[in-house]
Amino acid sequence: MSDKAATRDGDDADAVVAEQVARARRAQAVYEEYDQAAVDEVVTAVGWAVVEPERNRELSELAVATTGIGDIEDKVTKNRRKTMGLLRDLQGARTVGVVAEYPELGLVEIARPVGVVGAVTPSTNPVATPTNKAINALKGRNAVIIAPSPKGQAACERLLHYIHTELDRVGAPRDLVQQLAAPVSKARTQALMKQVDLLVVTGSQNNVRSAYSSGTPAIGVGAGNVPVIIDETADLDDAAAKITASKTFDHATSCSSENSAVILDAVYDGAIAALERAGGVMLDEGGKRRLQEALWVDGKLNRDAIAQSAVTIAKLAGLDDIAAQAPRFLMVEESGVGGEYPFSGEKLSPVLAVYRARDFDAAFEQTRAILEHQGKGHSVGIHTANDDHVLRLGLEMPVCRVIVNQAHAFGNGGNFDNGLPFSLSMGCGTWGQNSISENLNYRHYLNTTRIARTIPPREPSMDDLFGDYRSRYGL
Template sequence: MNTSVSSSETSGPIVELVARARAAQRIYETWSQAQVDMAVTAAGWAIIEPARNRELAELAVADTGVGNVEDKVRKNHRKTFGLLRDLQGARSVGVIAEDPARGIVEIARPVGVVCAITPSTNPGATPANKIINALKGRNAVIVAPSPKGWSTAARLIEFIHQQFDRIGAPRDLVQLLPAPVNKQSTAELMRLCDLVVATGSQANVRAAYASGTPAFGVGAGNVAGIVDETADTEAAADRIVRSKTFDNATSCSSENSLVVVDAVRARLLAALKDRGAVMLGEAQKATLQQLMWPGGKLSPAVIGQSARAIAERAAEVDGANRAAWQAIAEADPRILMVAEDGVGHDHPFSGEKLSPVLAVYAARDFAHAASIVERIYGYEGAGHSVGLHSAVPERALELGLSLPVSRVIVDQAHCIATGGSFDNGLPFSLSMGCGTWGRNNFSDNMNYRHYLNITRVSRPIAEQVPSEEQIFGAFFAQHGAH
């Protein structure tokens, strides 16, 4: 644990915050597995209880202006309930594994005090996920939210403290960085804690890596999905719309581009249109690009907004096409689509949009589709995941063997499946590791084991020394013993 504090750092609100966390963690470290699991369940119930869940969802949308209430209610419940399912029966206290044949015993140890950096796009669900995982490892956690998400995180922690009072857990196990949150206070907190877990912008992730404290950070989103010539286009359209519209596409796992094989392109676009997606013309695409990337940077004004709200904004700025935009807005579209064939800075629709706006690429065949996705990830989104709608099982393996992705999501609603689902085997998480492709040091869904230190006891076993033939036999047989 990071216990080195210089004489100039012995006072101040953040130093005191961390000191209280350490005192609470020392108590919590003595708890049994059953007691720890009770604390985990208490924290989960704090957000899942329906009235509290809705209050947090409403507060999140009111404070951040991002997403929509009903989907945040679903997200708060589903992600937390799934995480609690994953943690049931998982050992995180004392001896957690024994291998007599190898003479190895594994012992779970806490990391200490965790600094949890959380984004405005998920100001309730992401802090809850990190808090619960940290508690599973007998850690204390201090949440450093985005400024816009501070009120939601504060209310969540109030709810957790109420549940802690019921079971006798120290309130200081879960704390919040005081407002106003800024880069300086967050940097000090990161430096004083034992582990930083950063979800949000790449600037936040880089700051975590530079803090001098061990850190897990996530990679950038910009998911692409492939629809090949064997896909069930009606089912694919259902999944794509369900994923792309969820919480107004605030998830890093929402599709940003579709790459569609020519043989099914017309059918898929028709199916998407039937479900509320609108394909824009070139003039409208140009207006939307200027609205979304004024000066070349994605505008916060469109992040997490509905397709209708974005169309209404476009009508305000595009006098020449105002009537067309108004007609689109009045139709209450679910997704705005643009045809795209370029990739890179000069083609911003090829990047992450964090809104229900979808770039659609045409591909001659599956191999061409995969090459387009590779180009997209060369620009942005490497390491995260790729979606595939196909009736050919081998194609998922092809993508997994060739593309720079940590996950291949097959025939599923991407943003719902990537972070764990009850109908797939991925752990429930809101922090997606993207491997070295995404400048991360892990490539799985972040889970409770990332919040543990593991001590290994090694006892002597019968010596097992292989022969030279076992080690070098195949090499010598082909190349000789020279």
């Protein structure tokens, strides 16, 4: 594209997005007057737009057909569980008016909208992620404009059709939830980033960095590359079953899917046998080389291999004998970490790198090295009965989540049997160059106004603060 053409495209993008943002602001001004009960009805309506079984299946089928990514049945499950879990989290949460009072401090907290939210979403979850962001935004009385990936555009358009149907049902403005006008382009996405009040970005790190440099307050999330440790106290069959369920779900589209297993030497053979019983197939060195050639082209993940079944990937690598075994996932033994060892990074496919560690100290260092290479700040899993190992990971490993004896892809984004908020966007803290270190949730879509009144003074004396210190050092 010439410089003049690029300029015209940018100018057109600015105008197109400005018109959408103006409509969103008008709708949000109306919505801001809703009380909590009316807001919660809107939130429920948008949840039903996706959870209704026939719609969910249609959206899941369309997502796989148009993106070429993932598994239909797993997307049906994901769309339902993630939305149901989020609605559970939001039940009873106060986001309108006075939400907290602290008489002893003289403080009253009032929830206020942020305004118009720009939500950038990935092709890996073209229904679940936009739904999650839209519901969280609406819970705070905001409007939201979704910028899907180009591949996810068709599924998002159909999703919006159903959302608008439900907004009509409850009498709420349609323009509360919009999609970036087609055709979705880099210029239009960047224009959106500059014109909204808050950006929430899930997907490529290029989009996250663009959001951070847009001048708009932005919440981005970090790259995944989850390692999981299996120590000498683990229930090996339970660990294998959970890793398999997580690794194969939706063909590993989740950023929380295990990418590496670091196994202690004392249980290595038994753990590999358990993983094989669960459906994994270990490749020999020749198979590993062919798989590497198929998964990476010119140093980048092969788009034809991303989130495909293990059978499809084996065939792509020319491993027809392996494909004939109908593996659920593929395993390769690895020892190195870094650019020269691509299996040490995120693979976005049902492929698991396996490392052997002599003891827990070695496993800890191996895991840290993997995260330093990619995925720092995101999360780590462990299968263990040793609480000291768990606590050490929490105290020392540069991650925001330690997932214990769980299928990582399910537990990390919130599950019905753990206390993490349901989310498809994982903050990675300063380790991952993010501003948040928790799962993105409705609180991040709110401004808070605080009323402060006087209270009885609580001014300390010099002795209160420095008495012990001065006595200790003879001051």
